[in-house]
Amino acid sequence: MSSIKIECVLPENCRCGESPVWEEASNSLLFVDIPAKRVCRWNSLTKQVQRVTMDAPVSSVALRQKGGYVATSGTKFCALNWEDGSTVVLAQVDQDKKNNRFNDGKVDPAGRYFAGTMAEETAPAVLERHQGALYSLFPNHHVKKYFDQVDISNGLDWSLDHKIFYYIDSLSYSVDAFDYDLQTGHISKRRSVYKLEKDEHIPDGMCIDAEGKLWVACYNGGRVIRLDPATGKRLQTVKLPVEKTTSCCFGGKDYSEMYVTCARDGIDPQGLLKQPEAGGVFKITGLGVKGLAPYAYAG
Numbered sequence: 645m646s647s648i649k650i651e652c653v654l655p656e657n658c659r660c661g662e663s664p665v666w667e668e669a670s671n672s673l674l675f676v677d678i679p680a681k682r683v684c685r686w687n688s689l690t691k692q693v694q695r696v697t698m699d700a701p702v703s704s705v706a707l708r709q710k711g712g713y714v715a716t717s718g719t720k721f722c723a724l725n726w727e728d729g730s731t732v733v734l735a736q737v738d739q740d741k742k743n744n745r746f747n748d749g750k751v752d753p754a755g756r757y758f759a760g761t762m763a764e765e766t767a768p769a770v771l772e773r774h775q776g777a778l779y780s781l782f783p784n785h786h787v788k789k790y791f792d793q794v795d796i797s798n799g800l801d802w803s804l805d806h807k808i809f810y811y812i813d814s815l816s817y818s819v820d821a822f823d824y825d826l827q828t829g830h831i832s833k834r835r836s837v838y839k840l841e842k843d844e845h846i847p848d849g850m851c852i853d854a855e856g857k858l859w860v861a862c863y864n865g866g867r868v869i870r871l872d873p874a875t876g877k878r879l880q881t882v883k884l885p886v887e888k889t890t891s892c893c894f895g896g897k898d899y900s901e902m903y904v905t906c907a908r909d910g911i912d913p914q915g916l917l918k919q920p921e922a923g924g925v926f927k928i929t930g931l932g933v934k935g936l937a938p939y940a941y942a943g
């Protein structure tokens with residue numbers, strides 16, 4: 645039996661931390677603080693954080709094969725030059741929906757950048773429904789729209805054989821799967837693989853491990869859960885000392901550590917006394933399972 649250890653490695657006080665991504669080349673964790681319009685890079689060796697502020701809420705960040713990063717900011721897919729903080733717009737979506745912004749995003753095994761949108765929230769999980777859509781940015785900067793009517797587009801990842809795309813629309817309280825065609829980037833045959841239980845609250849960010857099991861961060865549930873998408877069973881629950889856990893990824897040596905982001909917004913002063921580390925970045929060790937390296941955008 646492995647012994648699980650959970651520690652807050654960075655007390656960043658994120659209003660809404662999200663999109664943790666491990667960058668092996670720099671031994672760093674990238675993540676965003678959405679309403680703070682900030683992309684952060686925490687060096688796990690020096691413990692130093694670098695921060696770049698963008699001009700709109702930034703909801704996800706990903707590696708780029710050419711160097712630097714890509715990010716979703718407002719309703720734009722952008723390239724981000726880390727050295728000088730400059731951005732270049734690669735594409736824009738939802739131009740007819742002024743109140744929309746991107747939410748979670750991730751690069752697929754072929755180098756396409758997937759990300760979905762949502763209406764801006766007036767409070768956590770309070771928003772105009774069915775305004776979002778799911779998109780991907782191809783390496784040639786062409787945008788493909790998959791479907792709309794999304795409430796809160798959230799966690800996403802691909803199966804180890806690249807034949808399944810897993811996806812969360814938070815307010816459906818479901819983790820869904822689609823057949824995936826890696827060659828074309830097409831998805832089909834949507835089905836649910838897991839419905840959240842009441843005390844698990846809202847499914848948010850998600851990542852797959854090296855055994856093909858899914859890890860889902862439960863917003864308001866203060867936990868990450870491990871699911872077997874083949875059987876629809878929950879295999880494990882790992883509780884954290886903060887309630888608004890938003891997303892998770894594997895990183896560190898051989899991707900044997902899990903990093904979890906969380907939010908501080910929406911917790912009253914009384915609540916913050918009980919969870920002073922809300923908005924920090926957490927590291928979980930001793931899970932006994934590894935993750936995968938993130939893919940980098942190919943455009």
Ligand SMILES: O=C(O)[C@H](O)[C@@H](O)[C@H](O)[C@H](O)CO
Pocket residue numbers: 660661662678747748765767768769770796798814846848849863890
């Ligand atoms: O982290 C995200 O993905 C959203 O942008 C957040 O706002 C929360 O998920 C949401 O409030 C709960 O559903």
Ligand SMILES: [Zn+2]
Pocket residue numbers: 662747748798799848849890891
């Ligand atoms: Zn999210």
